[in-house]
Amino acid sequence: MYTDDILTLLWKHAPLIVIHITIGALLGLGTAVLGSPVYTSTASGLVAAEGNAGARSVTSANTIITAVMPTLAKIGTSNSVLTEVANSTGIDKGEIEHSISVSNTENSLIIEVTAQSSSPERAQKIAAAEIEAIRNIIGTLSVRAQEEASLTLTDIDTASLPASPSAPSRKRNSLYGAILGGAAGLIVALSINYSRRQTEEDDGRRAPTTSRKSALPGMVDPGKRA
Numbered sequence: 001m002y003t004d005d006i007l008t009l010l011w012k013h014a015p016l017i018v019i020h021i022t023i024g025a026l027l028g029l030g031t032a033v034l035g036s037p038v039y040t041s042t043a044s045g046l047v048a049a050e051g052n053a054g055a056r057s058v059t060s061a062n063t064i065i066t067a068v069m070p071t072l073a074k075i076g077t078s079n080s081v082l083t084e085v086a087n088s089t090g091i092d093k094g095e096i097e098h099s100i101s102v103s104n105t106e107n108s109l110i111i112e113v114t115a116q117s118s119s120p121e122r123a124q125k126i127a128a129a130e131i132e133a134i135r136n137i138i139g140t141l142s143v144r145a146q147e148e149a150s151l152t153l154t155d156i157d158t159a160s161l162p163a164s165p166s167a168p169s170r171k172r173n174s175l176y177g178a179i180l181g182g183a184a185g186l187i188v189a190l191s192i193n194y195s196r197r198q199t200e201e202d203d204g205r206r207a208p209t210t211s212r213k214s215a216l217p218g219m220v221d222p223g224k225r226a
Contacts, residue, residue, distance in 0.1 A: 009193055010186075017185035024181020028173035037165035041123035043113045043131045044156040047072065047138060049149035061109060063143050068151065069104040072111055076102030076134050084136070085129045091122070099123070100130055110156065120162040127159035 010017065047064055075081060077100060085100070086093040099116045111134060115127035135153040142150045 009189060013185075013189035013192065016189055016192075017182060020181040020185025020188065021178045022181070024184065025174045025178040027181075028175070028177020029170055031177075032168040032170040032173040035168040036118060038116050038118065038167040039120040039123045039162040039164075040166040041115045041117075041120070041127040041160050041162055042157065043115075043127045043159040045111050045131055045135070045153040046156050047109045047111060048152050048154065049143050050152050064109060064151070065107060068141065068143065069109065069111070072134065072138065073102050073104045075137055076100075076111070076113065076130065081130070081133045081137065084133045085126065088129045088132070089125050091126065096126060099126055102130070102134070111153070113159075115159075116166070124159045124161045131155070131159065 047069065049061070049064060077097070082093055082097055082100070085091075085096050089096070095117075101114045103112050103114075104110065105112065111131075113127050113130045113134070115123050115130060117123040117126060131153075138151045138153045142148055
């Protein structure tokens with residue numbers, strides 16, 4: 001099918017495709033409106049090494065980044081940390097396990113926590129408890145560069161209180177619905193066009209046979225001659 005054929009097809013079946021796009025967008029919007037809201041709270045902290053004199057060790061930064069930070073991100077979702085968060089918040093451990101994610105910005109000393117829940121207060125509570133649990137773990141660690149230094153976690157952003165749901169997004173769901181609806185409409189249009197062409201081809205194949213029969217009205221079957 002050439003480009004001109006496709007454009008002609010789209011123009012011819014534009015109302016059908018538009019209807020499918022509209023229906024898809026409305027269905028997407030409906031799923032967003034009727035879906036359970038999800039609120040996201042975030043918190044972040046800076047990991048640093050503090051020497052015996054109370055000064056922060058800059059020379060230990062590279063050691064922390066390469067050896068400690070990736071480990072902390074994994075420890076943040078470990079069974080022991082999740083249990084501590086569950087105990088401090090009174091929220092089921094299974095829910096916490098599915099709602100928390102811990103990450104470390106590449107080549108940085110920043111640890112980031114994200115918590116999702118069905119209410120803003122609940123999400124904030126989980127994020128705050130998670131960052132505190134990680135702080136407790138970090139407090140037991142130390143690194144050695146020129147001297148042994150204990151690790152600390154200083155808050156950069158405390159657990160936020162979400163003002164609005166992060167999901168489901170009405171705009172995003174409507175857009176996805178419209179795209180799927182448009183694709184469905186195009187498939188229907190192609191099916192209709194294919195069916196029509198097949199019918200025309202079948203009619204074209206039958207037409208020559210009919211013409212030959214009608215072109216010989218005076219012919220008599222030789223077997224019926226006297």
